[in-house]
Amino acid sequence: MKSNSWVINGVLALAVIVLYILHFSGTSATIKPSAATAGGTKVAYFEIDSIQSNYELFKEVKSALQVKDMENAKQLNGLKNAFSQKYQELQKNGQYLSQAEVGARQQELAQLEKNYTSREQQLSQELQEESFKRLQEVKKNIEAFLAKYNKNKEFAYIFSSNPDLMYYKDTAYDITSDIVKGLNAEYKSKK
Numbered sequence: 001m002k003s004n005s006w007v008i009n010g011v012l013a014l015a016v017i018v019l020y021i022l023h024f025s026g027t028s029a030t031i032k033p034s035a036a037t038a039g040g041t042k043v044a045y046f047e048i049d050s051i052q053s054n055y056e057l058f059k060e061v062k063s064a065l066q067v068k069d070m071e072n073a074k075q076l077n078g079l080k081n082a083f084s085q086k087y088q089e090l091q092k093n094g095q096y097l098s099q100a101e102v103g104a105r106q107q108e109l110a111q112l113e114k115n116y117t118s119r120e121q122q123l124s125q126e127l128q129e130e131s132f133k134r135l136q137e138v139k140k141n142i143e144a145f146l147a148k149y150n151k152n153k154e155f156a157y158i159f160s161s162n163p164d165l166m167y168y169k170d171t172a173y174d175i176t177s178d179i180v181k182g183l184n185a186e187y188k189s190k191k
Contacts, residue, residue: 041156045169046176048160054180057141057187061134068130072123079119083112145183149175 052058090097090105097105146158153175161169 042154043157043159044153044155044173044175045159045161045166046179047174048162050176050180051142051160051183055138055142055183055187057183058138061138065127065131065134068127072127076116076120076123079112079116083109083116086112141187142179142183145179145186149179149182 052062086105086109090102090109094102094105150158158175159166
């Protein structure tokens, strides 16, 4: 009985190997240099950091957001300086003022501090909303381009490579340069 099960297991193992070879030998002919296949599903990827570094629209959006952030910082710095100046005046001249005048100046300082905090929150929220809106615009442009790009390539999936999520990738399936060239060509044609 034991020799019978050994023969049956050997035949089953051989059958699995033959099926495995037959299955993947038919699939290997469909592999293209720019697409990986998993059971007939074509997959490609692009490096998101390369898109961020080389896509002109993204660079313009990033630059515009940095300018806005610097303008906000300048505005907040002005408010901070006004507060600091009033505070130093109070420290310098406080001994010559009446209690009512000191109280009024302290209220003024408290109001300036409140205005600063309120303005800081407002500017931060506005910048965050604008960043989200502008980056969504970039994302939609990338998605629209990938839809056009994929009509000829027929990929089932196109992933963006994120170092925290992807542990291995074969560079033969990297379509980043195609995407950067295409996105920039489209962007220049719209300008």
